[in-house]
Amino acid sequence: QGQGMPDNNSLKFLDLHGSSLQPIWEQQTCLDIFDRLSNLLYLNLSLNSLMALPQGIFRGLSSISELDLSSNALTYLQTDVFPPSLETLHLSNNFLVSPDPNCFRSLRYLSLSANRFYCDCTLWDFLEWLNSSNVILGSPVQEYKCEFPAAVHNLPLVEYAMIIEPCEEDDEQDVQDLRFALFTFSAILILSVTLSGVIYARLRGHIFITYKKLVSRFLEGPKMSPNENNQKYDAFVCFSIGDYRWVEAALLKKLDNQFSEENLFRCCFEARDFLPGEDHLSNIRDAIWSSRKTLCVVSKRFLTDGWCLEAFSLAQGRMLEELKHLLIMVVVGKVAHYQLMKCDAIRSFVQKRRYFTWPEDPQDLAWFYEQLISQILKDARLKEEAVVLEPDHRPEPDKGIALEIVNAT
Structure with a gap:
């Protein structure tokens, strides 16, 4: 007890019948009992109440030729459980319901009498093997009978073989292939959506510029120009004088044709176009109506x-008088919505009209300029009903770009 089988022993015959191996192996003990019996030729394990054979239990029996497993309670045999050298196998008086013929590839003699075969389509391979195998059976094949189900109880296997039909082709592999295909498609879809989101977040400015170039080249044709009219200016740009440097860099250089020949508009603004010595309010009125x-x-x-707010009120009055979209508002810097609502001159416009906010991300500048230019060019009638503000055009509290940090290029 406590000592293993010595190496290189010459044991050739071993009888362990009635040794109660089932409870021992259930406790995962003595699983290496046969590992050093490479010279063993005969092994008797009958009457051990074995319900299953542990994986690899016979791996050391490289010379075994006869194995007796009769009078146990085996219901299933693993395909590779028996050594390739095995030639004689006793399996009578077990509970094998549907033996796998691949377990018997090396055999010359097999005893399967008094087993409880379950006769259904899964027995097809075994019956085919019985009909074609050259293995010597320990008892006539006519003695092998169906135990289950009740409809074919005691029916000889040779008779059942004449009425059995093979199982329908197993769709499991097709299901697995479909699952794999769906998994692959879902993974690619999720990866594509995620990657697209990342690319859009980081490169949307370049994407928009490229898109506009393609559209202008192939679809839009010649560049749009302001409508011909009797107005002296296309747009009066009204802003606080303290914001001049920012407005010049961010807006005038992108809009006014005196800053760049590529720009479309003739703009009017106080520092350049107001007449010196004339009443300031008159200058504002002339700029708006011109x-x-x-x-x-x-x-x-x-x-x-105060002058800016007065100009805003005058422009709004002209808009309501002519019933045209003549007033465009761009909110810049950290101006919260509630601050706009506190200003009497601007409140009604904010409640009824859409307005622009300066984009926080430089990637959105190209889109912003495109929308602003389109709004200046548009000559639309004013609807009597209020226009609902879209969330994208409402500045959030404490968000925006400080005027002093905006890139002036």
């Missing part, structure tokens, strides 16, 4: 500048 549109750049300075 321009197709009024573009108000609303910042914190704008909200505290």
